[in-house]
Amino acid sequence: MGKTRRRNRRTTEAQTISWLKRPFQQLKNPLPPVEWATSAQVEIIHNAAMDILENTGMAFMDSEALDHWEKAGAKVDHKAEHVWIDRGLLLELIDRAPSSFTWHARNSEHNLIIGENYINFAPNSGMPYVSDLERGRRTGSLADYEKFVKLAQTIPFFHFAGGPLLEPQDLPISIRHLYRTRLMLQTTNKAIRGIAHGRIIPEDHINMLKIVFGDPLPSAVTGAVLNVTSPLRLDDRMIGGMAGLAKHKQAIIMTPFIMAGATSPITMSSALAQQNAEALGAIALTQLFNPGTPVVYGGFAQNVDMRSGSPAFGGPEGAWGLIVGAQMARRYGLPFRGSGSLTNSPIPDAQAAYETQWTMWPAVMAHTNVMLHSVGWLEAGLVASFEKFIIDCENLGMFTHFLNGFEISEESVATDAIDEIGIGGHHFGSALTQNNYKTAFYDPVLTSRDGFEQWQAKGQQDSLARAHRLYKQILAAYQRPFLDTAVSEELDAYVERREKELQGVDLYL
């Protein structure tokens, strides 16, 4: 009874959270993309990437991939798993990938256009640790994973809710993909992503999706990030995942892991040339597996920090990387993937907030089509923080409002309203204000605009403490979307069967 009452109180509190009253919407950036490189400089990076693929080549550590390359006419050294790709062949393959596509959600009202000037926000991804104010920093669990999916389902600014948000370390690796896939399908009706390492994981993932979406599976009901192990190597796990996804035309987000000075040369333009070579080389392979497979060009180029050896997140180099990375994707007519909440800070302090903004602003202004990690990062991506998730959601809310724009018309400039109040008056009580005050402005949720005394009286909470309370209120407001019971039971049966079969199996083969 105490629990019910608490839940009811939280539900009522949640009704005051303006975020939850906003509609789900596809978001567009109406401004032209911010561009750093001139078109001649874009061609310099393009030509450098072509030179790299032709002369240095790239490793593809999978015999099926090597066979594809050989058949397509590339020069292949099977023993060294080394491929040299001519620019003519490469560009012909890149051309097969769609310039935009629809990512299908379980509820078609949540379908997403990936491309053009659309921007799609996805939550944090792949963190081994989790933290909140109450329980501190700890390894991720399935219970925590579920909470993050519920938050992303409930807060309308998210376009993706399912995905590899967190590593549930309380489950053996052999069954994590089964439990996560079932949980996301039963918990959210927004777009989802899986993990696709090796050939077994995507097969299970796709089999489970067929239970929900039908067989044959529509294209892009799921997808996954695949990484190039920079410099210039696409390993067997990644190619296995690619094969599994491409077979069913599921989305592939192809992201080299570039750290200038470590996994690439130290100059940012060289880092971007290498990123371009790696992304294009791998994307070309997706089109050999299955022409027309939807792909996203992934940008994740930053520098290594020369003092700590860590990747330097949320700095000027990362901002250049995002802006020029997006330019290169547009050069080839491919959608672009960037990031949002990147930070090195271990706690949600001022540093965490400014580093996040140093990723969000350039990513938004550069026309990032898929913004992964748009919330929740701490500690260079090792920790998913519930409070940071909420802090960053305020920014998703602000960007949503900002990009929706405001009317500038003969009517909206309202010179009559200015004349009505005249000199030295105030507009609090005017008809225009009274008729519009509820919806005129972005209504923040985490942000406090209390004066000092009021803030003191409310307990002097910083944004971290307020975020803690909010994430619990929003979790309490979660509503499970409808899923046919028979479908849900079929998922359960699949998981039960495979859990047994997969004991002791090396998933990455």
Add this chain to the structure above:
Amino acid sequence: MGKTRRRNRRTTEAQTISWLKRPFQQLKNPLPPVEWATSAQVEIIHNAAMDILENTGMAFMDSEALDHWEKAGAKVDHKAEHVWIDRGLLLELIDRAPSSFTWHARNSEHNLIIGENYINFAPNSGMPYVSDLERGRRTGSLADYEKFVKLAQTIPFFHFAGGPLLEPQDLPISIRHLYRTRLMLQTTNKAIRGIAHGRIIPEDHINMLKIVFGDPLPSAVTGAVLNVTSPLRLDDRMIGGMAGLAKHKQAIIMTPFIMAGATSPITMSSALAQQNAEALGAIALTQLFNPGTPVVYGGFAQNVDMRSGSPAFGGPEGAWGLIVGAQMARRYGLPFRGSGSLTNSPIPDAQAAYETQWTMWPAVMAHTNVMLHSVGWLEAGLVASFEKFIIDCENLGMFTHFLNGFEISEESVATDAIDEIGIGGHHFGSALTQNNYKTAFYDPVLTSRDGFEQWQAKGQQDSLARAHRLYKQILAAYQRPFLDTAVSEELDAYVERREKELQGVDLYL
């Protein structure tokens, strides 16, 4: 002796602070300005402003101003202090103001171009309170004021160092302008600003500048922000200050105080139309006082927060306001003033940091020529925080690095270096890395990129605690710039004489 040793240690520590090794530089934004309004929408706002000045008019509460307007041909109601300005007259006056000008510093190497795509950072301004971790929130003092000037002199990212950074409330109002002007002239050789309320304060300020810069005074060796008391009223204090500055062609930063829903209509386009009318009406008057007086179009439009009644700093409305405000300034060929570190938060937490970024990013991208308050804000501008000052300086450093750009050329893409390391190696030890690692990347000062264990071992300090230590280290590194002893003594004598004369005088006449 203990003090000397402490000072020496701090000076040594300061040598590790990369900021202090950077040169002073004029900063340009090489990107085209981000623009929100179409050119047709710019004209809608322009025409609305013209309609407002012609039909609603504006109050100018000063007889000299009213006489000027009458002589120029405007319709004037002397009793109501009310002026209606025809658009032909208005635009003719606006045309007299320079589109860019040089703001002269005591050291001419610190001279600033105000206009074009230059961006100039100025510190916090006008705060009644000050805070730091050690002593908490308290009223501002002259000793605190001096510290802020020293920090802005020492950190090379600042273009302005003198100005009304803080209210020294330990001094009576009648002598604050004397003490602050002397202190800034003796403490910094970067560009300075004064306060110009009434006719007495600017006269003293200018007399003291003549001691340093000579008589007649060069144009724009100082300047001041003047505010329109929105809606549509320029009061006697402001016009007094304008008269005093314009007489000597000192710079006037003309900023209406627009809060949509309170001091203007609630729609942002109406707020911007009113801001445009107010800024232009007041700027036109500067050119009646003295044609060619250098002026800056000030943008400070945000909304009122409908829950608290406070101005809403660091939100989407403020971002639109900055971007479209700068477009309007360009429409008239005037430099634009925006802001940086605006926030409502009472503490330097995540909220303070993201709100600051929500002002900095649009301000930089919009081509703000003079960024006031680029650091230090807390609590809606009531508090100047030493730690927030340092936190925001990291952002000035990052923007400086970011806007300086990076090379993209046949050489810099370095395909030979990529080929040299080849597939699967790493670039830490390469010749290119070894030759460039010290200067290749922005080297942060406040930001920590330590891993979790390292961060724990160093005492688990958040960015706030680190900022506290840094501000003291940087203060210890301050070096007083040369000022001729005779000049310095003449300033002292001036202050001594005027301090006596001004006892009991109402300064704002």
